[in-house]
Amino acid sequence: MTHPSEEDLILHYYSEGADAILVEHHLAECASCQSLYKSLEVTLAGMDTLTVPERGLGYEARVWARLEPALARRRFWLGLPMWRWEAAGAAFAVMLVLAFFAGRTSAPVVRPVPMASNFSSEERALLTAVGNHLERSQMMLTELANASAAGPLDISFEQERATNLLGENRLFRQSATGAGDALVADVLDELERVLLEIEHAPSKLSPAELDELRLRLRAEGILFKLRVLSSNVRNEEEPARKPL
Amino acid sequence: MEQADRAFVAKARAGDADAFRALVDLHSRGLFRLAFRMTGSEPDAEDVVQESFLRAYRQLGKFDERASFGTWLYRIAVNCALDLVRARKRRSEQQQTEDSREDPVNTAISSHPGPDRLALSGELRERVAEAMNDLSAAERSAFVLRHFEGMRMEEVSRVLGCQPGAAKHSVFRAVQKLRRALEPLVSTAK
Numbered sequence: 001m002t003h004p005s006e007e008d009l010i011l012h013y014y015s016e017g018a019d020a021i022l023v024e025h026h027l028a029e030c031a032s033c034q035s036l037y038k039s040l041e042v043t044l045a046g047m048d049t050l051t052v053p054e055r056g057l058g059y060e061a062r063v064w065a066r067l068e069p070a071l072a073r074r075r076f077w078l079g080l081p082m083w084r085w086e087a088a089g090a091a092f093a094v095m096l097v098l099a100f101f102a103g104r105t106s107a108p109v110v111r112p113v114p115m116a117s118n119f120s121s122e123e124r125a126l127l128t129a130v131g132n133h134l135e136r137s138q139m140m141l142t143e144l145a146n147a148s149a150a151g152p153l154d155i156s157f158e159q160e161r162a163t164n165l166l167g168e169n170r171l172f173r174q175s176a177t178g179a180g181d182a183l184v185a186d187v188l189d190e191l192e193r194v195l196l197e198i199e200h201a202p203s204k205l206s207p208a209e210l211d212e213l214r215l216r217l218r219a220e221g222i223l224f225k226l227r228v229l230s231s232n233v234r235n236e237e238e239p240a241r242k243p244l
Numbered sequence: 245m246e247q248a249d250r251a252f253v254a255k256a257r258a259g260d261a262d263a264f265r266a267l268v269d270l271h272s273r274g275l276f277r278l279a280f281r282m283t284g285s286e287p288d289a290e291d292v293v294q295e296s297f298l299r300a301y302r303q304l305g306k307f308d309e310r311a312s313f314g315t316w317l318y319r320i321a322v323n324c325a326l327d328l329v330r331a332r333k334r335r336s337e338q339q340q341t342e343d344s345r346e347d348p349v350n351t352a353i354s355s356h357p358g359p360d361r362l363a364l365s366g367e368l369r370e371r372v373a374e375a376m377n378d379l380s381a382a383e384r385s386a387f388v389l390r391h392f393e394g395m396r397m398e399e400v401s402r403v404l405g406c407q408p409g410a411a412k413h414s415v416f417r418a419v420q421k422l423r424r425a426l427e428p429l430v431s432t433a434k
Binding site for chain 1: 327372
């Protein structure tokens with residue numbers, strides 16, 4: 001037999017090689033292949049020492065406890081009777097018309113943001129705006145998630161920021177929906193609900209209320225989603241920054 | 245597990261939350277293990293577990309019931325983990341140091357502190373960390389699935405959504421890179 005390649009030896013190690021007996025015989029006789037195989041064995045056996053932290057008893061229940069609120073919310077929305085969807089649709093249409101006229105009578109104008117590739121320079125500028133919006137939202141939520149207070153915490157400043165972010169968020173979400181980008185629209189939709197919750201929360205939160213808010217942020221995984229989406233948007237945006 | 249998965253998936257698709265919970269119970273630990281090996285960080289792995297189940301729940305309607313739920317879920321988790329790793333890579337350009345408790349290499353070394361390993365641990369840790377970081381996303385995913393999850397190449401390709409040949413090559417490249425990076429230490433150990 002000719003010398004097996006390194007690839008053959010890797011397959012042999014994982015018991016996926018085609019000629020296991022031939023390779024075994026060859027290894028028994030060929031010192032150089034034996035040495036290569038030994039080196040593979042030691043390397044791969046060394047990787048097996050990389051341990052994963054143990055998950056304790058009740059891990060599954062903890063995963064479910066974090067997951068359940070987000071699923072319940074989704075079930076609620078999916079379970080709404082048709083007339084409510086129709087009413088929501090009508091209300092949304094009215095909002096769009098109002099937003100349109102409000103936009104025409106007041107500057108600045110925010111145009112819809114196509115989320116697909118092949119952006120014009122104008123669209124890229126708007127993509128930058130989306131990226132900035134996501135980062136501002138992320139920053140505000142991170143501050144809230146990390147806030148600590150012995151007594152009641154005044155979040156009126158964050159509520160003001162949430163109100164400002166909500167306006168932008170609605171426009172970007174509509175644009176993403178219009179462009180058929182369901183993934184972006186979904187994340188912006190979730191962000192909108194979180195921003196609304198903050199906007200309508202009491203302006204002074206007790207430590208227990210703050211903990212509850214933190215838990216909800218964590219359960220929804222919104223910060224994680226924002227991080228990922230923000231990074232994707234920045235990736236899309238990057239070619240525009242590079243000189244041609 | 246596949247039989248049980250099928251029954252629970254059918255019920256979960258019909259809106260049975262308890263059935264989805266049963267799927268969470270069956271797959272949480274496996275998903276965490278995979279996510280930890282992909283991300284190397286405990287909190288990130290927890291986020292990946294959450295996000296994977298959320299995505300799975302949302303896309304349950306699109307899942308082909310003839311396929312394996314586990315493979316499909318792992319595919320979602322690998323994609324989530326890759327999204328996270330890519331995002332983290334961008335951020336970590338400024339802050340490269342990782343919490344030693346969350347570093348799988350360090351965990352491995354500290355959990356088996358034999359005299360030989362103690363002598364080599366510093367260098368080994370550095371080399372393994374470098375080698376793992378040098379793996380591309382495709383190499384890392386394929387290697388984790390083949391080596392740690394014990395999947396055959398065919399299954400790796402199904403999870404990654406690529407041709408079996410491409411999955412094999414990713415594993416080959418990963419093993420070759422790791423072996424070359426660890427060569428001097430491996431020679432010492434032989």
